[in-house]
Structures are given as C-alpha cells and as structure tokens.
Amino acid sequence: EAQVTQNPRYLITVTGKKLTVTCSQNMNHEYMSWYRQDPGLGLRQIYYSMNVEVTDKGDVPEGYKVSRKEKRNFPLILESPSPNQTSLYFCASSLRAPDTQYFGPGTRLTVL
Amino acid sequence: AQSVAQPEDQVNVAEGNPLTVKCTYSVSGNPYLFWYVQYPNRGLQFLLKYITGDNLVKGSYGFEAEFNKSQTSFHLKKPSALVSDSALYFCAVRDAGRSDYKLSFGAGTTVTVRA
Numbered sequence: 001e002a003q004v005t006q007n008p009r010y011l012i013t014v015t016g017k018k019l020t021v022t023c024s025q026n027m028n029h030e031y032m033s034w035y036r037q038d039p040g041l042g043l044r045q046i047y048y049s050m051n052v053e054v055t056d057k058g059d060v061p062e063g064y065k066v067s068r069k070e071k072r073n074f075p076l077i078l079e080s081p082s083p084n085q086t087s088l089y090f091c092a093s094s095l096r097a098p099d100t101q102y103f104g105p106g107t108r109l110t111v112l
Numbered sequence: 113a114q115s116v117a118q119p120e121d122q123v124n125v126a127e128g129n130p131l132t133v134k135c136t137y138s139v140s141g142n143p144y145l146f147w148y149v150q151y152p153n154r155g156l157q158f159l160l161k162y163i164t165g166d167n168l169v170k171g172s173y174g175f176e177a178e179f180n181k182s183q184t185s186f187h188l189k190k191p192s193a194l195v196s197d198s199a200l201y202f203c204a205v206r207d208a209g210r211s212d213y214k215l216s217f218g219a220g221t222t223v224t225v226r227a
Contacts, residue, residue, distance in 0.1 A: 042219040103155040
C-alpha cells in the first residue's frame with residue numbers, strides 16, 4: 001500500500017531533550033516536506049527536500065533540522081525542543097516539486 | 113512573497129445546499145493551486161489542483177474549483193453538500209515564478225454540514 005508513515009504518533013518530552021520524528025514513504029517520491037499545524041495558523045512549511053542530499057528551508061525552519069540521506073526517509077530533528085514547538089507535525093511527499101502531496105498521519109508533539 | 117488567504121474561518125450549510133469555500137492568493141508568477149481536506153483526527157487528503165489549462169477543475173468527492181486569475185481566487189465548490197463533507201479545508205499555493213519550491217497553506221476553513 002502506498003503510504004507515508006511517521007513515528008512516533010504521539011510524543012511528550014521536556015525542554016532541551018533532543019528528539020527525532022521519522023518519516024518514510026514507499027512511493028519513490030522525490031519531494032518530501034515537513035509541516036506544523038497550529039490552530040488559526042493552518043499548515044506552515046518547516047523544511048522541504050527536492051531529492052537526496054537536497055534540502056531547503058520553508059517558512060518556519062528555526063529550531064529544526066532535517067536530513068535526506070535516502071530517498072524514502074526524511075527525519076525531522078529537534079536538537080533542543082522548546083514549548084513553542086508543541087504542535088501537530090505532518091510529513092508529506094510528492095512525485096516531484098509541489099505536486100499532489102501525500103500526507104502522513106501526523107505526530108502530536110508536546111514539549112513541557 | 114507568496115501567500116494564501118481563506119477569509120472564512122467557518123462555513124455552515126444545510127445538507128443538500130451548495131457549498132463554497134473561498135480562497136484568494138498572492139504570487140509574483142503563475143500559481144499552482146491546491147485544495148486539501150482534513151477529516152477529524154486524520155491527515156490531509158488531496159482534493160484537486162490547478163496547474164494550467166481549463167479554469168474549472170474537477171476533483172474528488174464531487175468537489176470542483178474555479179481558477180480566476182483577475183480576482184486571484186480559487187474557490188472550492190460542491191453543488192450539494194453532504195454531512196460527511198464536514199471537515200477542515202485548506203487551500204495551498206506555489207508560486208511558479210519563484211526559484212524555490214515552497215508551498216504555502218491558508219489557515220483553513222471549518223465546514224459544518226447540518227442534516
């Protein structure tokens with residue numbers, strides 16, 4: 001089944017404790033992206049990747065890192081999480097630059 | 113900079129009535145426009161897109177949208193709403209005139225269809 005998977009689905013952590021949210025797609029898509037969803041703000045793009053080893057900042061990249069060592073994986077790294085990063089995070093992929101995107105189920109992150 | 117506005121936070125309609133969800137955009141070049149829907153506690157699902165060609169775009173679940181370049185709008189429509197259409201709807205745009213590949217979403221419109 002074609003899909004985008006994210007892990008974990010739910011995470012509660014404390015300020016400053018490094019964490020990684022994994023994202024994987026099995027559709028051989030070139031374009032992958034991370035978004036955060038906050039009430040009243042919609043989805044805001046954090047980082048995106050056009051292909052392996054090619055990443056670029058979205059609109060809200062501060063406090064986040066990404067890597068794209070393999071085509072299928074695009075992890076989101078929070079080196080030192082802060083409470084303002086409490087949010088619902090979505091990973092998405094598309095065959096190429098922003099075309100129809102397939103979204104993962106979301107990761108609800110709470111930073112205490 | 114590219115941007116998207118969804119001027120209505122909420123839209124309420126009766127089942128069987130027409131449904132319209134508004135979206136306006138701002139880009140420097142040509143727009144690539146998308147509509148996505150998010151059902152409660154679910155991820156986002158693609159509804160339809162406009163890249164080029166016919167201004168009237170038909171998509172999933174009976175939805176359609178009309179691209180209007182002069183009004184910089186891409187309103188989502190459904191002739192006869194169903195209770196199951198109740199969800200959160202997002203409009204998104206990519207500016208084809210930019211060298212990056214960012215995608216910008218609107219704040220979302222919550223649609224409630226009452227029986």
